Amino acid sequence: MLKKEDIQYLRDKVLEKTGIDLAYYKEKQLQRRLPFIMSRAGAQNVEEYVELLDKDPQVLEDFKNRFAINVSEFFRNPERYEDLKNKILPELMKGTGLVLKIWSAGCSVGSEPYSLAMILEEMPHHKPYRIWATDIDEDALDKAKEGVYSEDFICSVPPLYLEKYFQPLGEGKYAVVPRLKRRIVFEKHDLLQDEVKETFALVVCRNVVIYFEDEAKRMAFEKMSNALQEGGYLWIGSTERIADPSSLGLRYVLPFFYQKGR
């Protein structure tokens, strides 16, 4: 168990080296991840770890990879994808604007934006669409851009989609087809610290803010609400809720979906 002063001491160094501000993350998340990360690096205490962070680029890399937990899967909570397909997207398709713009915030290794793209491709007469997929973790983003997954990882992809949107590469590996990849721009972006310059019809941010302190959570939701077009939707994770949506200009419409304005 780390002392508060230890975390504070680490915070400055980590912020300087990685741009990640530990102050935004829940103490429970810090207590769970930091001792594990430090012991993997072979450090006995925070001072030793900070020294290693300074002189060993591999330790720094390891921190970035292990701090943000990238657990993700294709079509996570499939019943929510059904709501998206049957209730949310048909309405968004009718909206004005030539291109449907979607932001997948905290996209991890890409399973979320690729799942969204498959759902959109399957909609009859769908509008052109574009997905901005962001994360703070560059390794996760590299994996997402590559779009190559193991058989185990894609087991939740329906067989019909697997056939249409993945190319078998042999040895149990599958690559996402270029047609889906072209719709998605992957970019490094910190939900808590970086600007958002566009607005979107749909913002998807699932299982990301669970690690944030209440204030950071609110800040993130506010940023997402500001990034939504009037009438647009915010889709959050199935263990999350927004405490006071109306104060953010949002209205609860369906489990885990909120609408801007109206």
Ligand SMILES: C[S@@+](CC[C@H](N)C(=O)[O-])C[C@H]1O[C@@H](n2cnc3c(N)ncnc32)[C@H](O)[C@@H]1O
């Ligand atoms: C558990 S994964 C969720 C992936 C996907 N959204 C899903 O539901 O399957 C959480 C992701 O949030 C990212 N993340 C954590 N803090 C972030 C921040 N401040 N800005 C952007 N992404 C962040 C992590 O790097 C990680 O890839």
